[in-house]
Amino acid sequence: MKYREEWFNDDDFWEKYTPIIFNESRLAEVPEVADGVTRLARFDLYKRKKQKPGPSVLDLCCGPGRISLELSRRGFAVTGVDITEGYLETARKIASQEKLEIDFMLKDVRNYKKKNIFDLAVNLYNSFGYFADPEDDLYLACNAFQSLKEGGSFIIDVMGKEIAVRDYTEADWFEIAGYTFLTESNPVDSYGSMWNRWVLIKDGERREKIYIQRLYAASELRSLLLKAGFTSVEMYGNWDESPYDEKAQTLIAVGRK
Helix, strand or coil: CCCCCCCCCCCHHHHCCHHHHHHHHHHHHHHHHHHHHHHHHHCHHHHCCCCCCCCEEECCCCCCCCCHHHHHHHCCCCEEECCCCCCHHHHHHHHHHHCCCEEEECCCCCCCCCCCCCEEEEECCCCCCCCHHHHHHHHHHHHHHHHHHEEEEEEEEEHHHHHHCCCCCCCCEEECEEEEEEEEEECCCCCCCCEEEEEECCCCHHHHHHHHEEECCCHHHHHHHHHHCCCCCCCCCECCCCCCCCCCCCCCEEEEE
């Protein structure tokens, strides 16, 4: 299926904003995220049995392989899918250097589906809700469901609507990775989405990106996953499996097939 050009189909944006998106703190949290994914997917059983090959994982919107690489290091069989060639080149280079066998695929995640292949599918780091048509979010979830084996799990990590309302800041700026970074945000459609403007400045060069991301409350995301076919859905507020409540740092949804 072909889709019209959307804001995220922009290699230059992802390349230029990489130092901001994948800054040191985001890279430092990788082991914690991988630990959380492993527990929530019930892969702790793998640690005891050490079966080979390890559990199969589908990383949707894998970016430069932040989580794909770590899961592969732990013995899992990983497939990463992303729309940005530059990110995939980076991921493939690291995988080659570390002699990791990962299948990185250049593809729109809405066009990827392999029936009953994976033990786990993930969509992490606030990569859900970018599509212009909300039906595409459901379509992605349906594809993930069909790609999973019976008993498999689909984990989504996103900024929940409740967190967006609680922590809303209209504008901010800070120094990061040698750049001056300015942000502006405004809720759209009664917090159905968030309009964002990012401005990046360094050495007199200025770049700007405007985008909109759909926001999901925990109840809305649960309903979407149940509609996609998942038999049960769990919600958490952090990778330590704390509840999704007023102290939540993120919204983690786990759909079970």
